[in-house]
Amino acid sequence: MHALLTHLHEVGYRAAPRPLGIDDQGREVLTFVPGHVVWPDRFSLLDAERHLADVARLIRDFHEAVQDFTPPPDAHWQVLIPAEGSDIIAHHDLAPWNLVAGDEGQWAFIDWDSAGPGFRLWDVAYAMHGFIPLSAHPDWQRPDAAHRLRVFADAYGLVEAERRHTVPLLGRRTRSMHDFLRDQAARGVQPWATLWAEGHGNAWRSDAEYIEQREDQWMHALLAD
Template sequence: MHQQHHQHHQQEEQQEEQPLTGGNVSAGVVRVGDTVRRPAGPWTPAVHALLDHLHAAGFRAAPRPLGIDERGREVLSFLPGEAVWPDRFGWLGPGARLVRVGRMIRDLHDALAGFAPPADARWQTLVPDDSGGAGEIIAHHDLAPWNLVADGPDGAWAFIDWDVAGPGSRLWDLAYAAHGFVPLSANATYQLPDAEAAARLRLFADAYGLDEPQRRRLVPLLTRRTRGMHDFLRDQAAAGTEPWLTHWRTGHGDAWRTDADYTEHREARWLAALLA
């Protein structure tokens, strides 16, 4: 058994590394056979414990952790498919697919609710939870089309890029997801007519199963979570921190700011749709 494992390891070493894209930060992410290798960090042990928990809880729309390789990179199971953003974003247009995303996130959060983090867990926090419910769950914090891998529009779907998982709340995670998946965007390419955006937000909230108090609390978080990304990029750019400085210089900060303004100006419309 040991000899077979050693031979498999040698064969794996000889396999070509194929760079992968998807996620906000994909530098150094490669595919090796049926695994993905990613740069590890102080948060990696806690993230792997979380992913192990999800698998044990029956949530399959996430990679499985397979340890650390000889170069110190984390090893994850490879999930077939392509990142939905940007070229396949149209797959999420039909209401039934938006409903599917909302139900996936509800299933994810329900599974995460039973996770007890390791006592020595360290997490990578980018935008602190401003919902008033921080610590309710260990949240993904980057649920977005660029982190949804789909094996075709109706095949297997999964959420990737768990590096910024950490303490948070369901609504803080959901507010970020609504921005990307509905979408709630001022970008001319993706902006929906107001009535359609509001209807899709309602569909998304219904799919997740929000009650009325949660719907009321969600609306201001839609703006605050989006503006939090602008503020994070602004501060990181001022400090000269990469890759965020490059993100800022290439217009990501402006995009988050205009999306936050767009969302804030329509809060009454969002609330009316959610409570109708």
């Protein structure tokens, strides 16, 4: 992670903490990112389409920034859910609970611990689930979800082939969270077993079903002229 964050800052990407070094206990030390985590209390900040588009562009800029990143030979990654393919070093948890909104309008992503080899559109599909959001929960389900999906895709710059590829990934990436929690809970691995017991697995499954049942709607929104 240290090498990745160093690279991001060397190429001018500022929406991530800057590494400061390693402390005497072998822990990575990063700069503090001032502001407030968007989820859940400040999610209304993303109601405005321009802010949703800003987030999509931040993700695109990150993906572009890592295109020429070469991990060190001894790099150790902690990817929890392997992606369907590998073309970049991905964040793997681009979601509103890892987005900090600063007091002066700046945005930054935190929690880079699970970064590692991954697939760009796998990262995008996960981000779309969280930032649209594509949720089955009545408190978070949005009647304008398809439109917001289009706003995100346009701002990120997805071409037609990528849009067609991303739509089926939306459900599979969301369902992978349910499957991961289920499998870890069966082994008694924490904190995942506790999250499963609290119902997070059911929430991810419900979201996956909601997304999969509306694939035609998402495809139409992303491909309409």
